[in-house]
Amino acid sequence: MSVLRRIVTRRPDMVKILILFAHPVLEKSRVQSAMHRRVQEMPGITVNDLYQCYPDFDIDVDHEQELLLAHDVIVMQHPFYWYSAPAILKQWMDLVLQHGWAYGASGDQLQGKIIFNAISTGGRQEAYRQDGYNRYTMEDFLRPFEQTARLCKMRYWPPFVVHGVHRMEPADIQLHAVQYEELLIALQHDRISAEEIQGVRYLNELTPISKTIVS
Amino acid sequence: MNTNSFFFQAFVYLSAAVLFVPIAKKLGLGSVLGYLLAGVVIGPAVFALIGNEGQDIMHFAEFGVVMMLFLIGLELEPALLWKMRRPIAGLGGMQILFSTIILGGLALALGLPWQQALALGMILSMSSTAIVLQNLQEKDLMRTAAGQSSFSVLLFQDIAVIPMLAMLPLLATLPIPASDDGAHLNWVSGQPAWMQTGIVLGSVVAIILSGQYVIRPLLRFVAATRMREVFTASALLLVVGIAVLMTYVGLSPALGAFLAGVVLAESEYRHELQSDIEPFKGLLLGLFFIAVGASIDFSLIMQQPWTILGLVVGVMLLKAFILLLLGKVFKISAGQNLLFSFGLCQVGEFAFVLFSFSRQEGVLPPGLVNLLMAVVAISMALTPIVMLINQRILMPRVSVGDSNTREVDVINEENPIIIAGFGHFGSTIGRFLRANGINATYLDIDSDRVDLMRKMGFKVYYGDASRYDLLHAAGAERAKIIIIALDDTEKRLEMVHTIQKHFPHITMLVRARNRFDAYEQINAGMQHVYRESIDTSVRIGMDAMQLLGHRAYTAQRAARTFFKFDEKVLKELAGVKNPQEYVIAAGNMIQNLENVLKNDLQSPFLAQDDSWDTETLREEMRDKDS
Numbered sequence: 001m002s003v004l005r006r007i008v009t010r011r012p013d014m015v016k017i018l019i020l021f022a023h024p025v026l027e028k029s030r031v032q033s034a035m036h037r038r039v040q041e042m043p044g045i046t047v048n049d050l051y052q053c054y055p056d057f058d059i060d061v062d063h064e065q066e067l068l069l070a071h072d073v074i075v076m077q078h079p080f081y082w083y084s085a086p087a088i089l090k091q092w093m094d095l096v097l098q099h100g101w102a103y104g105a106s107g108d109q110l111q112g113k114i115i116f117n118a119i120s121t122g123g124r125q126e127a128y129r130q131d132g133y134n135r136y137t138m139e140d141f142l143r144p145f146e147q148t149a150r151l152c153k154m155r156y157w158p159p160f161v162v163h164g165v166h167r168m169e170p171a172d173i174q175l176h177a178v179q180y181e182e183l184l185i186a187l188q189h190d191r192i193s194a195e196e197i198q199g200v201r202y203l204n205e206l207t208p209i210s211k212t213i214v215s
Numbered sequence: 216m217n218t219n220s221f222f223f224q225a226f227v228y229l230s231a232a233v234l235f236v237p238i239a240k241k242l243g244l245g246s247v248l249g250y251l252l253a254g255v256v257i258g259p260a261v262f263a264l265i266g267n268e269g270q271d272i273m274h275f276a277e278f279g280v281v282m283m284l285f286l287i288g289l290e291l292e293p294a295l296l297w298k299m300r301r302p303i304a305g306l307g308g309m310q311i312l313f314s315t316i317i318l319g320g321l322a323l324a325l326g327l328p329w330q331q332a333l334a335l336g337m338i339l340s341m342s343s344t345a346i347v348l349q350n351l352q353e354k355d356l357m358r359t360a361a362g363q364s365s366f367s368v369l370l371f372q373d374i375a376v377i378p379m380l381a382m383l384p385l386l387a388t389l390p391i392p393a394s395d396d397g398a399h400l401n402w403v404s405g406q407p408a409w410m411q412t413g414i415v416l417g418s419v420v421a422i423i424l425s426g427q428y429v430i431r432p433l434l435r436f437v438a439a440t441r442m443r444e445v446f447t448a449s450a451l452l453l454v455v456g457i458a459v460l461m462t463y464v465g466l467s468p469a470l471g472a473f474l475a476g477v478v479l480a481e482s483e484y485r486h487e488l489q490s491d492i493e494p495f496k497g498l499l500l501g502l503f504f505i506a507v508g509a510s511i512d513f514s515l516i517m518q519q520p521w522t523i524l525g526l527v528v529g530v531m532l533l534k535a536f537i538l539l540l541l542g543k544v545f546k547i548s549a550g551q552n553l554l555f556s557f558g559l560c561q562v563g564e565f566a567f568v569l570f571s572f573s574r575q576e577g578v579l580p581p582g583l584v585n586l587l588m589a590v591v592a593i594s595m596a597l598t599p600i601v602m603l604i605n606q607r608i609l610m611p612r613v614s615v616g617d618s619n620t621r622e623v624d625v626i627n628e629e630n631p632i633i634i635a636g637f638g639h640f641g642s643t644i645g646r647f648l649r650a651n652g653i654n655a656t657y658l659d660i661d662s663d664r665v666d667l668m669r670k671m672g673f674k675v676y677y678g679d680a681s682r683y684d685l686l687h688a689a690g691a692e693r694a695k696i697i698i699i700a701l702d703d704t705e706k707r708l709e710m711v712h713t714i715q716k717h718f719p720h721i722t723m724l725v726r727a728r729n730r731f732d733a734y735e736q737i738n739a740g741m742q743h744v745y746r747e748s749i750d751t752s753v754r755i756g757m758d759a760m761q762l763l764g765h766r767a768y769t770a771q772r773a774a775r776t777f778f779k780f781d782e783k784v785l786k787e788l789a790g791v792k793n794p795q796e797y798v799i800a801a802g803n804m805i806q807n808l809e810n811v812l813k814n815d816l817q818s819p820f821l822a823q824d825d826s827w828d829t830e831t832l833r834e835e836m837r838d839k840d841s
Contacts, residue, residue: 058775061826095826105835 014188018071019047019118022078022089026051031120031165032079034177039077042181044188046071050088057091064096068110073187074154076145077118083134083141085117093148102152115149116157116203117142118180124164139201160203175209182207227264231257232501247346248599250501254508255596265509276506277469278458279499280564282492283345284373284469285454288476289489291370299367306364306545307371310559313537314340318530330386334578335587337379338570339530343563344369345500346598350558360547361554368538368559376470376565380572381415389577418464422457422471426478434484438677441660450491469568483665486658486676490684503564511592515585526590527597535560557605561594630656631695635680635710637661637668640726640747641700645673655698656689681710683717691718699725704732711739730785737789744785753778 019039023032040047048067054060068074078085100107119138127133128141138161149156160183162168162176183203186192192206200206231253239249257264319336323329347365356362430453437449457475458468479485516523538556547555567588574584632648634641637659648655657673658680659665668675678685680701691697697714701707707725714721724743727733733744757774761767 056775058772058779098826099829099832099835104832105838 014044015073015190016071017045017073017075017184017188018067019045019075019077020050020089020092021047022050022076022086022092024051024086024088029079030170031162031168031173031176032077034173035077035118035120035162035180038177038181039184042184045184050092051086054088057088059088059092059095061095061098064092065098065101065109068096068113072113074113074115075118075184076115080119080121080141083136084144097148097152108153111153113154114157115145115154116159117145118160120162120165122164122166125161128163157197158200158203172214175214179204179207179209224265227257228502228505231505236501246501247349247504248596250504251508251596251599254505255511256508257505258509258511260509260511260513276499276503277564277568279496279501279503280345280568281458281468281472282454282496283500285457285472285476286489286492286496287344287370287373288473288478289480289485291477292480299370302364302367302545303371306541307368307375309541309544310368310538311337311340311372311375313541314534317533317537321533328388330388331579331583334383334386334573337382338566338573339562339587340534341372341376341563341565341569342369342534342559343561343565343595343598344373345503345564346561346595347558347563349500350599350602356554359551359554361551361558364542364545364547364551364555365558372563372565373473376569379569380470381412383569383573383578384411384576386573387577389580414464418461418471419474422474423478426475430475430479431482431484434482434488435666438484438487439663443679446487447491450488451495453488454492469565483669483675483677486685486688487678489688490678490682493684507564507567507592507595510588511596512585512589515589516593519586523586523589523593526587527593530562530590531560531594531597531601534562553605553609554602557601557609558598560601561598562591563595566591630654630674630690631693632656632698633658633686633689633691633694633696634698634700635659636700636702636726637664637673637675638700638702640702641698642668644698644700649673656694658685658689660701679706681706681713683713686713686718691721694718694721696722696724699723701726704728707732708735708739711736711741715740730788733785734789737786746785749778749781753781 021036023029023036026033026036036047036049039045046067048064050059076085076089078089084090097103097110098107102110121128121138123134128136128138130136134141138159142159146156160180162180165173168176183206186207196206232250235253235256236246236249239252240246256262259265315333315336317336318339319332322332322335327335347369351362351365434446434449437446453475454472457471461468461471479488535556538559539552542552542555570579570584570588570591573579574581632653632655634645634648634655635658637645637657638661641657641659645655645657654674657668657675658678659668659675660677660679665675665677676685676689680686680699686697691714697718699707699710701710707727711723711725714723722743723741724745725736725741727736727744727746729746729748733746736744753774756777757770760770760773765773
């Protein structure tokens with residue numbers, strides 16, 4: 001806990017961001033590991049590497065709840081597996097979001113906090129359309145997360161998505177990692193308004209990558 | 216007090232060493248110069264605390280060189296030799312060839328017969344393994360290009376001694392003088408030259424064969440008794456035995472020891488032999504340097520100061536020049552080349568051996584030999600000074616921007632993990648790591664087991680893993696992790712202390728027999744302590760739960776929760792207890808168990824699974840409905 005407190009108290013004016021990071025084989029990932037490396041070095045951000053902390057899936061509920069209370073923005077950063085998150089994130093939700101604490105008549109500990117997914121997918125954005133290969137949009141697939149957040153009285157924001165990772169050049173991966181970092185910096189300094197969120201499909205649109213440099 | 220008594224002699228030598236060596240090291244001169252100075256001071260030249268017996272001491276102390284060569288041999292696995300074949304044969308071979316030709320040629324020009332000139336050239340081409348390696352190691356230069364090249368040349372010289380010793384009798388032109396002491400009486404010198412050469416070659420083959428088929432089984436037999444001092448005794452016996460045998464057939468004991476070392480380099484006892492011989496070698500080598508210092512014949516120098524000085528400077532400059540050219544040919548960068556050529560320009564301790572051998576064989580006249588012995592001693596004494604001047608004055612001018620130091624193979628294994636103890640416990644760890652492609656260096660005290668595991672392809676070494684020297688030999692400097700899986704509780708703790716003292720950078724994972732053992736280790740500062748039975752006991756409990764009808768996942772989570780809780784309590788209780796209290800005594804056991812059981816009552820077992828319990832949710836629904 002002392003580590004956490006140190007991070008949080010260093011810049012009391014900054015928005016405190018907690019990243020729930022879930023990747024079962026980080027050593028084989030390209031995009032997620034680039035994003036992970038970026039955020040790990042950022043001051044004032046807590047990265048909670050779930051597979052590293054709980055290889056046995058025995059999630060420490062008390063510790064996780066304390067972490068949630070100490071932060072304002074929760075980012076669920078993970079690859080998109082079978083149109084959802086890796087298993088440990090579901091385990092985390094099952095165990096940590098307790099009735100009477102996170103939801104239910106007296107469960108309001110998370111009220112008002114912001115939560116969103118930061119996802120990487122193999123499919124291109126065109127595949128996630130009604131006439132596309134996957135038949136539904138990202139928004140459709142993320143409904144369970146949205147409703148979970150709603151039930152916990154949190155604000156669910158649109159996702160940050162990196163599409164088409166299988167065919168992505170290493171240089172473009174870095175561009176997306178930088179884009180992610182820029183988004184988090186903007187968030188940290190509270191530079192994103194509720195109105196801006198209304199108008200976007202993905203959070204990527206808030207910190208766009210220049211068309212001239214992406215391949 | 217009788218100044219000839221053994222104890223008085225020992226007192227003089229030891230106090231000279233203890234006084235001068237630390238001072239020399241403090242001044243950055245290196246230990247070799249310290250020993251030499253000590254020798255000069257206690258020798259006939261200054262205090263005359265030791266007199267004419269300097270020569271006798273030297274004979275005795277030459278045994279240090281024998282041991283050093285045995286150790287050098289031990290470090291040279293044939294595979295490593297093969298890898299370094301180019302610098303060794305090329306650089307080393309050229310060095311001896313050109314030095315012999317040029318120095319011998321000069322001697323010939325000065326009017327010596329060709330046989331004597333050739334012998335002289337060969338002998339003077341030798342450099343001092345003892346001084347140079349000691350110096351390079353002390354200054355941490357072994358891994359530089361200069362260090363590696365020096366090692367290659369020295370190694371080739373060490374090997375070249377074999378054919379030289381075989382050749383010298385063939386160059387004899389003088390009548391063989393009467394032997395000055397009994398040690399040199401041997402039947403070989405009475406044989407004709409071709410016979411002597413045959414005997415030399417025969418002895419070499421005999422050593423190689425016996426190393427493989429006699430010494431190894433013998434060591435295995437001794438190791439099985441598990442008596443440390445007997446193993447040390449047999450290690451010494453091995454070297455002494457070879458020395459005796461070699462002297463008997465009239466060969467250099469150093470040679471035989473070197474060969475025996477190479478033969479045993481691949482054996483499982485390599486590290487243990489190394490660490491057993493090492494301290495003897497160090498002391499005897501020190502004694503050897505003291506004797507060199509003491510035996511510098513100052514009266515002879517006074518008689519012919521300019522001749523001797525001229526010879527010393529001439530020989531050293533010529534050798535340095537040849538080395539400098541060779542370094543250029545072998546593309547050693549300028550700064551490194553200076554270090555290499557000035558480091559090796561002295562005449563080494565082998566020259567003493569070869570000179571006395573050639574006097575004995577009637578190759579060189581005694582007068583010449585005495586003169587040259589003084590030259591050799593002075594050139595050895597000058598080496599640390601030359602190296603110092605080179606490093607402080609010459610190199611800084613040349614080596615600006617010179618970063619051409621290549622990474623080279625180091626003689627020891629460099630696995631990031633060392634596992635001590637290869638019983639049931641350690642071997643499972645080893646198998647697991649190997650199955651995942653992680654190589655480890657293993658140390659074990661059971662010779663039969665070492666044998667078996669080596670047959671299975673593990674790198675296992677025989678020895679007491681709690682000893683600094685064995686850990687050092689196993690590459691602990693560069694290891695990241697040491698797993699202490701020894702069977703013996705006391706030994707484990709001993710090992711922890713040794714590592715804390717000498718290798719504080721290493722993370723230790725320690726096996727513990729039970730709670731009390733674990734307490735002691737935790738209090739010794741260990742972070743990673745593993746009780747041998749806890750996992751198994753909890754697993755039995757878990758299976759029992761399942762057999763009683765509990766769901767598998769519930770039982771498993773219960774087991775893991777219990778395990779984590781127990782580990783936490785272990786650390787807490789270890790902190791509470793004072794050292795006397797966790798002595799394994801029946802009363803304490805019960806009291807400790809009581810503490811543990813009391814703690815269990817407050818444990819959060821399965822409380823975490825409340826999340827999956829819908830009781831509160833259903834309650835809320837009922838409240839709403841009513």
